[in-house]
Amino acid sequence: MTPALQLAGVTVWRPDGTRRQVLLDGIDWTVEPGEHWVVLGPNGAGKSTMLNVAGAVDHPSEGTVDVLGRRLGRTDLRALRERIGMVDARVARGLRGAMPAHAVVLTGLFGAVALQRHRITEEHRAHAHELLELVGAAQLADRTYERCSQGERQRILLARALIGRPDLLLLDEPTSGLDLPSRERLIEAMVATARARPGLPTVTVTHHLEEIPPSTTHALLLAEGRVCAAGEIEDTLTSANVSRTFGLDVDVARPNGRWTAGLRTPPSGSQALL
Numbered sequence: 709m710t711p712a713l714q715l716a717g718v719t720v721w722r723p724d725g726t727r728r729q730v731l732l733d734g735i736d737w738t739v740e741p742g743e744h745w746v747v748l749g750p751n752g753a754g755k756s757t758m759l760n761v762a763g764a765v766d767h768p769s770e771g772t773v774d775v776l777g778r779r780l781g782r783t784d785l786r787a788l789r790e791r792i793g794m795v796d797a798r799v800a801r802g803l804r805g806a807m808p809a810h811a812v813v814l815t816g817l818f819g820a821v822a823l824q825r826h827r828i829t830e831e832h833r834a835h836a837h838e839l840l841e842l843v844g845a846a847q848l849a850d851r852t853y854e855r856c857s858q859g860e861r862q863r864i865l866l867a868r869a870l871i872g873r874p875d876l877l878l879l880d881e882p883t884s885g886l887d888l889p890s891r892e893r894l895i896e897a898m899v900a901t902a903r904a905r906p907g908l909p910t911v912t913v914t915h916h917l918e919e920i921p922p923s924t925t926h927a928l929l930l931a932e933g934r935v936c937a938a939g940e941i942e943d944t945l946t947s948a949n950v951s952r953t954f955g956l957d958v959d960v961a962r963p964n965g966r967w968t969a970g971l972r973t974p975p976s977g978s979q980a981l982l
Contacts, residue, residue, distance in 0.1 A: 733933040748915070
């Protein structure tokens, strides 16, 4: 079976005066169909850069990237992007606020932020409403995007990412800035998506273990542009691996199927080193 994503020796750098700023350094990573990955790491770790490479938005400076069996640099990127569902701030900023939610969902059909009305069928419209129902946003269908809360917008964007029946789904910090109820509704929508399309591979970028959907199967920990650990989530999200990734001494737990992390408490009677 062809991997959904395969990065081999991927390095990304940008000019920084007379020097190179390395954003990713020698990344090897494979995502198979049906796997649900979370990418974790501190600010500046290279998470969003890696997602842009995976989404055929950016090219690597070195190494090879195969997305859905197509090698970047040797394929039509526009056609490839139509097979990728993306939820990120860049897409959100390009949408017109006056559009109703169901129209926002329909813009995702052809990988554009404008509504291509001449290409839209009644079947497309019905599917948009089905997806809004899937993500718990059916009641928002006729509400304008600008009148929706941030949490409601994120669920609409998830439906938008699914409307084209993508072969790969990428989510860049989808719960960022959400309050607790909005975060939990979005996570519930992501779990519902995984149930509805079990073969659809997904990659979710986040800073916080508490934001990982219970449907997640694999984890990649990234720091300073390098992979600290990667693999099945139970083997990867250990206290030792997460501590090394974030540079803090933390305890990782999974009560009730949800991941958490907190600073390790010093033994009773001892004094923490500052």
